[in-house]
Structures are given as structure tokens and as C-alpha cells.
Amino acid sequence: MGLINNATDKLSENLGYAETHNLRIGTMWSIINPPRSANKAHVHPGCLWSGVYYIQAPEKCGNIEFVEPRTVHLMNQAKYQPNKKRPKECWTKVRFKPVPGRMIIFPSWLYHSVDTNMTEESGEAANRIIISFNLNQVKAK
Template sequence: MANEDFNFTRRMYFPTMVFQIDLKNPEKLNESLIEKIYNERIRDQKGISRSNIPALGGWHSHNDLHKADDYAEMVSRINQATARMSENLGYADTHEMRIGTMWSIINPPGCVNKAHVHPGCLWSGVYYIQAPEKCGNIEFIEPRTMHLMNQAKFQPNKKRPKECWTKVRFTPVPGRMLIFPSWLYHSVDTNESKEEGNDANRIIISFNLNQVKKPNKKK
């Protein structure tokens, strides 16, 4: 608008950040992880119940995969990503982000993950190992309840600014890692893959992160 008799500035505060990390050449790592995770399911067929729904066929491993040698390379990749995050966010050099829990989920067709948060940690993440088409997007939900209760009207047929979205969906991509605030509500859509057999499964590794104090270096 011309001839305005004021200065107009939009300032942004209190952002909700989601970090996306795309691994280079993840095929060999993913192939190895798929074999290890299926072996894990053989050893622990029942698994545990969290946001998954076992009655639909979804399987959730126990929560300490990061302690097993089989997952050392995955842990190393996560540590590299979180070190970069800490640098980007200006976190204290006296602390580092470390995995507190890590698990795997296998979602066959028909499976979902209910909306949930991850209490007791700072950041949470998901790494996509196998993600056939239509296997279920992850959805993040506006964390401020007031924005869901009282929504503004926007211009029809025009894409609204990202800052005004109330939901965000990511399509899973093998080799992609998403790291997000643990308090951010999220869910996973129904796996509607049309692939055959195990190729239809959505396979991921998830993890929780906290800052821990670095050990003092000996002089």
C-alpha cells in the first residue's frame, strides 16, 4: 500500500523448530537396520505398547536400543546431528545432547500412532528406514490451544503463511531424520501402502534426547 504514514514491522518470537537431517547415501545403513530390527522383533515378539496399537499389528521395541552394539552406527549419526543442533542453537559448551531412550517401530498397513508427547526429555526424533508410498505421514499439531479454539479467517484459495498453520505434515523419506521439541504433539497417519509383504511396512527408529554435562577433561 502506498503513502502509508507509519512504519510496519512483523517480528517473530517463540518459534516451534523442527530440524530436518537428510543422511547422505543411507542405503547400506538402512539395509543393515532393517535386518537388525526384524531380528529384534523375533526376540521380543510382543514388544511394548505406547502410541502404537498392537491390536492392529503395530510393533514397538523396548526402549534401550542405543545401548546395543548393533545400533552403534545409528547412534553415531544421531550424535553428529545433535552436535550440529547444539551449535546452531548456542547451547552451553559444558553440556551435550545425549540419547536417553531409543526404540524401533514397525507399522504394517492399517497401523497408526496416536497423538502423543514425550515427557521427561528436551528433544525427540524419528529416523525413517523404510517408507513406502502412503505409509503414513507424521503430523505435528499447533501447541498453543488458544490458536486452535479461535482461528482467524484467511483469504480463500490462497496459501496462508507458515507461521499461521495449525498442523504440519511430513512425508516420510528413507534416510531422513526429524528432530522436534518433545512437548510438541504429533501422530502418524494410517499406513495405506499397497506394497506386498514386508515391503509395505513403515519402519522407523525413534529417540529421546536430553542435555547432559560433559565429563571434565583430565589435565
């Protein structure tokens, strides 16, 4: 919990949240994704922020993908020069490779999914194991 609380305190400070309230864990759960399993796109209603902490992440166990929720802008997209990377402000999807010990905190309204675990590991070592959590502001003590 200390790792998460330290990160959320820093997040609150960077965003200028009221000092009368702290970001704290409202719910927390673990997920074990064996080979050939995935998580469909979803959001976490009723929370400000959500997060994932990777406990175990074998190679090819499935990236997490965040998708731009404002789909109306997709009706007319700009053309970009071939072989030139788009600026971050124009990305519609962002993907992160799971790494043991990595924590990602993101807005709860942001659609996200996890690719299929296609690892070639076997047994318990093949599982992608994460701790997920939701955060809300609570009155500081």
C-alpha cells in the same frame, strides 16, 4: 549413532546451548508399522528433543503430523484469502511424508501422530520401519 550425534551437536550450537553439556540419546527404540496401523497423538515427557529416522517407508505408509499445542488460539482464527497459502507462523499442523534416510528432530512437548499405513505393497515391503529416540542434555566429558 554418529548421524544422530552430528545432528544434535549442530542443533545445540544453533540454539546456543551451554558447551558444558551435550545433547545425547537417552532412549531409543524401533517401530514396525504394518499396513492398517497408526500411532495416536502423543508427546515424550521428560526429554528435551525427540526424533525419528526412517529406515523403510513405502508409498502411502502414513505421514507424521505435528500439531500446534496452544489450542487456546483456535477460539478466534483469522480469515485468509482463498487460494493464498497461510504464512508458516499461522499453521496449526505440519505434515511430513516419510522418506527412507530422512531424520526429523522435534521438541519432545510437541504433539505428533502418524497416519494409518495405507500402502498397497505386500509382505515385509509394506512395513513402515523407523528408529525413534529421545534426547537430553548430559554433562560434557
